[in-house]
Amino acid sequence: MKKVIVIGGGISGLSTAWLLRDKARRAGIELDLTLLEKEATPGGKIRSIREEGYLCEWGPNGFLDSKPQTLDLCGAIGVGGSLHRSNDNARKRFIYTGGELHRLPENGPSFLKSGLISWPGKLRLALEPTPFIARAPGGDESLAAFGRRRLGQEALDKLIAPMVSGIFAGDPETMSLNSCFPRIAELEREYGGLIRAMVMLARKKKKEVAEGKVVSSAAGPGGVLTSFREGIQFLTDALNASLGDIVQTGIQVTAVEQGQSAPYRLQCSDGREYEADVVIVASPAFAAAEMLSGCDDTLATILRQIPYASMTVVCFGYERDRIGHPLDGFGYLIPKKEGCSILGTLWDSSMFENRAPQGKVLLRSMMGGACFPQYVTLSDDEVRTRVMKDLKDVMGITADPSFVRIFRHEQAIPQYTVGHGQRLAGLEERLKGHAGLILTGNSYRGIGLNDCVAAAQRASDEVLTLLGQ
Structure with missing residues (x-):
């Protein structure tokens, strides 16, 4: 029986482990499968926080249903019936420029x-x-x-x-x-x-x-934003529950090295060691670089060349009758030249009716990104002041929020900068010398939730190919 270890319990690692186990069972292949996650709770940047009747997404707030990967996974794990699609408001998207909101034209x-x-x-x-x-x-x-x-x-x-x-x-x-x-x-x-x-x-x-080959859809740009009534964490919780004791939390892998009795040896921060025939690294590129530096310094050097942008997520809750704006849409983005502090604001409670208590609304604003990396270091008071100013300028909101939650991500989103394709080619070349070492996640070929699940499909197929040789 081959030992397979997945490092990282975000959506990429959880999806890879679930798909690999499922495909191996159907193929009649026995695996000794383990997923190691350094945090106490799996899920990575997917976290849905319910407080005071508000549902705040710590990271991503869903996925688009225009691609099959995540929908198929939801059906396979038995949560397809719990999917919650955004309402028609999500079709309406706006850009703020010249002192007013302009709806993005659809035709x-x-x-x-x-x-x-x-x-x-x-x-x-x-x-x-x-x-x-x-x-x-x-x-x-x-x-x-x-x-x-x-x-x-x-x-x-x-x-x-x-x-x-x-x-x-x-x-x-x-x-x-x-x-x-x-x-x-x-x-x-x-x-x-x-x-x-x-x-x-x-x-x-x-x-x-x-000709009846496709069905015309009234979906918004790229499909319909889809989540669950409990928030997108419902998906990672379901994967975690299905995997059971395969998932081991509170274990931080510090090094992946060439093994002796097995191809790979994993060293952990608490002194534990694991041996594996196959290692799937589903961690961010910067974390993967630190783990793999002792195994292949050139591989680690390329991984370090994938930069990450910071992000601050700011959730404001208001009494509905104190907001004059109709909030009939997805939200808006702001061009950099407008000089605002925020990148844009999503009208979360307009898209999903259960995101705020009755008679209240939830707005979720984003700050930082690659153009404003310094914003992640701002104090809570400064963040609140800047967001309130921008909401006043853009939407005419003068009321103080009655609910405020601020979430900071110092390394939030991988940046596919010019030359990213060459870096991926370099990674593939180096991995040819390390049979059984696989990289997956959103650092490489797509940052969205659908992309992560698609990458998990490819990683699980690669493992089965290796084991079938």
Whole structure:
């Protein structure tokens, strides 16, 4: 019986362990499987905190149902019936610029009517399909360079940059197009431009709907935001409960080294040692680097080159009758040039009706990111003051919040900066010399919850391939 150890009990590690056990059982393969998590409670950055009737998400607040990975996992572990999709308000997303909130247009006519982009900016966008736009350069390209080249500076400032901060908490000047949005790079190569690609794909989808091949959906951008009534932690709790004593908490792995009686030996901070035939490291890149430095210093050096952005999550609860804004939407993002402290605010209680007590609302604001790393060190009073000022400027809120919770993440989100693809290639090359050592998680090929589960599928398949040889 082969010994397999998963290091890290976030969504990536828990998903990998569950999928591996399930696939091994169905294949008739016996495994000695253990998951080691340094914290007392598994879940990583997924944590749903219920206080005073409010439900605050410490980290991510759900996943989009446009991809099958997480939906399939939920069904497999028996919690598919508990899924809780956001309501139609989540379709409405806003950008704050020029002193007002502008709803993101959902189609061509609404874009023409929108005041989000000026007429000169719209004309620049209209040039995007023409042959006058510079072709994609060879190699990697930053999101900012791509935005300026294809869409113009205004679209970069008001559309691309806020989107990048909202998804990655990143700086478009440093983020890689190929690694962050590979599909967009692919569409440009295949169709010669984004507008041309959108037109062609829309025609294709219309034809498929007419032929009954796909069902038209009224989902918001990228699908419907989906969670559970108890919060997204319900998923990691369910995985943990299903895995049972496979999960061992309060154990911090400090080193993964070449073993003697087994391929790998794990050393822990409390002096314990483990031996394993296969080691799956589902920890953040910076933590993986420290564990693996003694095993392969070059591998560790590459892992250290993956930077992380900090993030401060600020939850404010208010009496509903003290907020004049209708809060009929998902929330808004703020371009960096507007000079605000926050990256944006989600109207959590508008998307999910059980996020605040009756007669109250919950707003969740984000601060920091790659452009403002210093904000994670601000005091609670300074954070509260800055957020209140921005909410007043953007939404006209003058009332003091009756509920405040502040969560800080010094290393929150991995940054896929220019050259990320080359770093991944370097990792793959080094791992060829370490059979049975596998890296997974959101440091590599996607930061979202769906991406983590997809990576867990790949990692579990890789282990079964190894054991089947």
